[in-house]
Amino acid sequence: MGRIIEEIYVWRLPVRLYHWINALCMVTLFVTGMYIAAPLLSPPLGEAVWYKGMAWWRYMHFVFAFIFIANFLFRLYWALFGGDKYARFGGFRPWSPSWWGTPFKEQVAAYLFLRSDEPNYVGHNPVAALAHFLFIFCGSTFMIFSGLAMYGENNPAGFSETLFGWMIPLFGGSYTLHFIHHLGAWMLPIYVIMHLYAVVRHDVVDRTSVTSSIITGYKHKVEEEPV
Amino acid sequence: MQSNQTFADVFRARGVSRRDFLKFCSLTSVYLGLSPSMVPNIVQAMENKPRTPVIWLHGLECTCCSESFIRSSHPSIEDLLFNMISLDYDDLLSAAAGHQLEDQRRKIMKEYKGKYILAVEGNASTKDDGVYCMVGGDSFLNTLKETAADAAAIIAWGSCASFGCVQNADPNPTGAAPVSDIIKNKPIVKVPGCPPISEVMTGVITHFHTFGTLPDLDRLGRPKAFYNTRIHDKCYRRAFFDAGMFVPSFDDEATRKGWCLYKMGCKGPTTYNSCSKIQWNGGTSFPIGSGHPCIGCSEPHFWDRGPFYQRLAEVPFLGSDSNADKIGVIAVGAAAAGAAAHAAVTAVKKAKADKDNTDKA
Numbered sequence: 001m002g003r004i005i006e007e008i009y010v011w012r013l014p015v016r017l018y019h020w021i022n023a024l025c026m027v028t029l030f031v032t033g034m035y036i037a038a039p040l041l042s043p044p045l046g047e048a049v050w051y052k053g054m055a056w057w058r059y060m061h062f063v064f065a066f067i068f069i070a071n072f073l074f075r076l077y078w079a080l081f082g083g084d085k086y087a088r089f090g091g092f093r094p095w096s097p098s099w100w101g102t103p104f105k106e107q108v109a110a111y112l113f114l115r116s117d118e119p120n121y122v123g124h125n126p127v128a129a130l131a132h133f134l135f136i137f138c139g140s141t142f143m144i145f146s147g148l149a150m151y152g153e154n155n156p157a158g159f160s161e162t163l164f165g166w167m168i169p170l171f172g173g174s175y176t177l178h179f180i181h182h183l184g185a186w187m188l189p190i191y192v193i194m195h196l197y198a199v200v201r202h203d204v205v206d207r208t209s210v211t212s213s214i215i216t217g218y219k220h221k222v223e224e225e226p227v
Numbered sequence: 228m229q230s231n232q233t234f235a236d237v238f239r240a241r242g243v244s245r246r247d248f249l250k251f252c253s254l255t256s257v258y259l260g261l262s263p264s265m266v267p268n269i270v271q272a273m274e275n276k277p278r279t280p281v282i283w284l285h286g287l288e289c290t291c292c293s294e295s296f297i298r299s300s301h302p303s304i305e306d307l308l309f310n311m312i313s314l315d316y317d318d319l320l321s322a323a324a325g326h327q328l329e330d331q332r333r334k335i336m337k338e339y340k341g342k343y344i345l346a347v348e349g350n351a352s353t354k355d356d357g358v359y360c361m362v363g364g365d366s367f368l369n370t371l372k373e374t375a376a377d378a379a380a381i382i383a384w385g386s387c388a389s390f391g392c393v394q395n396a397d398p399n400p401t402g403a404a405p406v407s408d409i410i411k412n413k414p415i416v417k418v419p420g421c422p423p424i425s426e427v428m429t430g431v432i433t434h435f436h437t438f439g440t441l442p443d444l445d446r447l448g449r450p451k452a453f454y455n456t457r458i459h460d461k462c463y464r465r466a467f468f469d470a471g472m473f474v475p476s477f478d479d480e481a482t483r484k485g486w487c488l489y490k491m492g493c494k495g496p497t498t499y500n501s502c503s504k505i506q507w508n509g510g511t512s513f514p515i516g517s518g519h520p521c522i523g524c525s526e527p528h529f530w531d532r533g534p535f536y537q538r539l540a541e542v543p544f545l546g547s548d549s550n551a552d553k554i555g556v557i558a559v560g561a562a563a564a565g566a567a568a569h570a571a572v573t574a575v576k577k578a579k580a581d582k583d584n585t586d587k588a
Contacts, residue, residue: 037538037552039490043472043481053471113572116580156445156455169446173527174457174497179540179551186555190562197566201573 006221008122011213015087018075019214022136025068029143030188032061037182065147072140086123092133099126120206122219128198135191139184146181150174232313234273234436248273258430258505259442260452272437278313279436280335280343282374285319286367287360287394287403288349292385293319295422296429315343318362329363336377344435345378345413347371347388347406350395354402368409375410380441382416382431383407386524389417389449396530407448416441417448419500421524426505427453447527449499458495458521461503464488488515492536494523 011019035057044051052059079089093099104126109115111127119125124132149167152160153174171177203211213219232240238248252269256262261269285293314320316332323331335343349367352359357368375381383406386392394403407415418431431450434442442450459465467473467487474481474488489496495503498521502513514521520536523529533540539550 039471039473041471043486044470048466048470048472048486051470051472053469055469055471057471111569113576116576153457154460156451165446173447173532174499175494175523175526175529175532175540178497179532182539183551183554186551186558189555189559193559193562193566197570201570205573205577 003223004220005223008219008221009217010086010122010219011217012082012084012087013217014074014078014082015084016214016217018071018078021067021071022075025064025071026188026192028064029061029068030185032057032064033182033185036061062151065144065151068140069144069148072144092126092129094130094133099129104130118205120208131191131194135187139187139191143181143184146171146177146184149177150181232278233275234278237278238273255430255433258426258452259434269433269437276436279432280313280315280339281346281432282332282335282343282378283314283317283319283346283348284367284371284374285317285362286347286349286351286371286388287401288385288387290319290348291422292348292387292428295420295425296384325363332374336374340377342379343377344380344382344432345374346382346384348384349387350391350403350405351409352394352401353404353409354400359401359403371406371409375406375413378413380414380416380435381406381410382418382435384418384428385423386419386421386529389419390527392421393530396528414441415448416444416450419449419454419525419527423525424453424501424505424507427501445499447499453501453505454499454525456499458498458500458503458515462495462515463503464515482518485518488518488520490538491520492534492538493520494526494529494532494535495521498523498526500525 036054039054039057041053044053078084078087082088103119106115106119107125107127110118121128145164146167148160149164152158152162152165153168155161156165168174168177171180199211203209207220207222209216209218209220235248238251243251249266249270252273253263253266256266256269315335316328318324318328321328321331349360351357351368351371352366353368357366360367362370383389387394387403388406391399391403391405394401395405407417416431418428420427427450430453431442434440434450434452442452445451445454447454459468462468464485464487467485468489472481472486473490474486475490476482477491487493493515495515502521503515506513506516522535523532526532533542533550537550539552541548541550542554
């Protein structure tokens, strides 16, 4: 085994907190959302007024949705004003050859086994930056906007309806928006599979402790294995 | 033609007492969601303003809107209102026919230029110059454009005229298009529903007659007074929804107990209408009240939103009917299979690299 050459503090506490709160929220939102779409539990015995079976699942969905939104806004703030070089938007510059040029192509080639060596980034590599932009930034934004539009439906002219109600006609009605929100939820398990696989694989290939880095904050540079 | 009569004149001529007339005005103000202080305005308008001339066109439609309008179970109010508006042209109901009737339409258009209401039931076929809907020797598309040109406002009756309904459901062979797709320069009130509730229809006309303006509209162009909230929000079975007590199938005991029809595909949570407030046939019942899930008939493109008896719409995906969950599971499976395959190749590659290193050493 190679010796640890350097310890790099990559994920600062705000990033790690964001990551785990986000993970918790997304899993809870997925589970509660799927339950709302298809309530599986048997109905309770007795009077309807005694129970809050469905209402509780919806309430949990809303509670975690608002935590998710707050957490997302906090992460945006951190990306823009945190002054954290591994957590800013800087890593994602789709308009610039410094991003889609050599670095991106090299990383894609490595993932496609077209190169023998693997580029190694301390922060996010360009492909990871793209995945996070699409799934986490665009995906969360869409789920938040559509979610708030639907949340506002029972209070016309209220805060949510006024600010996000335009989503409903944009997607051709409330039912279609519900459908697309539901379809969008499936981004989560797809993303989780790809994310976990990529992390574990990079840890095995690069040996940078990327898996534990989201708990400890530290990644490691190790010596090439002595030949 | 009695087009200069006021509503009150008509009421009197039909033997309605002033007391009943005032009752009607109060009731209408309640339906419109107006404050009690507005009742005198309605009374004043009904007594003094000449009846609003209405041209009622029928396009590609089934006449269920007219049925709803004229066959309400409280004829003392609605049927009178039907007589009150100066319905100067309605090719379905008029005794006259042919050129005589078409001349009448053009005469009204000239006499009341910019003042009449154009009520449109049904929509227009736009494909092949609109030949799939010919009325009075011309395509309905042309008639609609011609009549709309001088109208003060347009009321789009029903889901057909508002959103397209069954005519423009996939694959829409006649190119049927709702009124708002054809007429762009006139205020349009959409009164969707298949058919709309009769009180909603009369309420919209009363509002225009009283205030001379269209009622407040929501983002989809529907009067807020009637389409502001979903059926779900005011549903009397909402308690069962919140408790998680659902009807699992129509032959279940829960059906008899009147539990929530959410799992039976009820579209109440996504349908904006007044069915659960005003109800139908003078407040007798409404679909959910009769044990049937809402099919969402007042929502845009409700025919294409999947089976009526399922929550999740089915969509064509990879050549078969699928829903969001099936698509999601397939995509997750593909991601997992991709990851596994990638891992296998990585392992092979790493083993080979390790072997090369060992060989070199």
